[in-house]
Amino acid sequence: MRIFAISDLHTDFIENRNRLQQLSSLDYQGDALLVAGDIADDMRVISWTLKELRSRFSQVFYVPGNHELWVRNGDCDSIEKFRRVLGLCEELGVQTQPGRAGRYWVVPLFSWYTADYDEKKEADASSLEGWADFYFCKWPFRMGSVSDYFLRLNEPRIRRYDGPVLTLSHFLPRRELLPAVEKLSFKGLPLVAGAPGLDRQIRALNGAAHVFGHSHIAFDRVIEGVRYVHHPFHYPRHADKVKTPLKEVSRCVDKEEGRVA
Numbered sequence: 001m002r003i004f005a006i007s008d009l010h011t012d013f014i015e016n017r018n019r020l021q022q023l024s025s026l027d028y029q030g031d032a033l034l035v036a037g038d039i040a041d042d043m044r045v046i047s048w049t050l051k052e053l054r055s056r057f058s059q060v061f062y063v064p065g066n067h068e069l070w071v072r073n074g075d076c077d078s079i080e081k082f083r084r085v086l087g088l089c090e091e092l093g094v095q096t097q098p099g100r101a102g103r104y105w106v107v108p109l110f111s112w113y114t115a116d117y118d119e120k121k122e123a124d125a126s127s128l129e130g131w132a133d134f135y136f137c138k139w140p141f142r143m144g145s146v147s148d149y150f151l152r153l154n155e156p157r158i159r160r161y162d163g164p165v166l167t168l169s170h171f172l173p174r175r176e177l178l179p180a181v182e183k184l185s186f187k188g189l190p191l192v193a194g195a196p197g198l199d200r201q202i203r204a205l206n207g208a209a210h211v212f213g214h215s216h217i218a219f220d221r222v223i224e225g226v227r228y229v230h231h232p233f234h235y236p237r238h239a240d241k242v243k244t245p246l247k248e249v250s251r252c253v254d255k256e257e258g259r260v261a
């Protein structure tokens with residue numbers, strides 16, 4: 001079984017739905033896919049996309065991103081939307097709980113960003129004025145830190161597993177996974193990108209590789225013994241950056257461990 005990574009499918013764009021449908025229906029039937037969030041905000045599109053993926057892969061693991069938690073019609077808040085997305089996954093056989101995939105354990109980690117991810121306080125807060133989460137995410141009254149809420153949900157998953165562990169989250173666990181502010185076109189991004197508490201959970205799990213999403217800046221590097229991989233599907237305007245829609249993570253990990261895949 002091979003294990004592939006993808007994120008940020010943004011299939012609310014028809015161009016991305018068309019690109020997704022070009023993915024082989026035969027080649028991955030024995031494989032697993034880790035989807036690190038940002039499929040869409042419309043439940044019908046999320047459902048369509050997960051069904052498309054589920055029909056192509058033996059197993060699909062997934063964590064919702066920020067776009068999934070947008071609420072536009074006021075019939076629920078973002079936490080209720082999160083629960084609805086997890087419920088949909090259960091119906092479709094998409095895994096949001098830890099599970100085996102071949103000789104690996106895959107542990108999905110839920111998350112939200114915190115401002116302390118911007119370690120050097122170099123981000124430009126004024127550029128966040130149009131940040132859509134601030135308009136479309138509705139948090140329950142007095143819920144406290146959103147990041148802490150999601151990290152707490154992960155706590156029962158932080159345990160020993162009898163095999164190499166692969167983790168996935170939408171948000172970024174370490175500052176090094178994002179370029180310095182002067183190289184970013186969106187100077188406020190470090191304030192809405194990651195959660196350092198996530199990396200503590202990855203380290204406690206002794207993860208071999210971590211798949212993340214959100215930044216749309218491709219990344220694949222080993223830092224202090226963990227391979228961090230971001231392989232975005234991108235918005236249509238950046239589709240030319242996608243040389244291959246999927247990235248195999250299992251082979252990288254096997255190579256590092258000196259094993260033959």
Ligand SMILES: [Fe+2]
Nearest residue numbers: 008038214216
């Ligand atoms: Fe995204």
Ligand SMILES: [Fe+2]
Nearest residue numbers: 038065066214
């Ligand atoms: Fe995102």
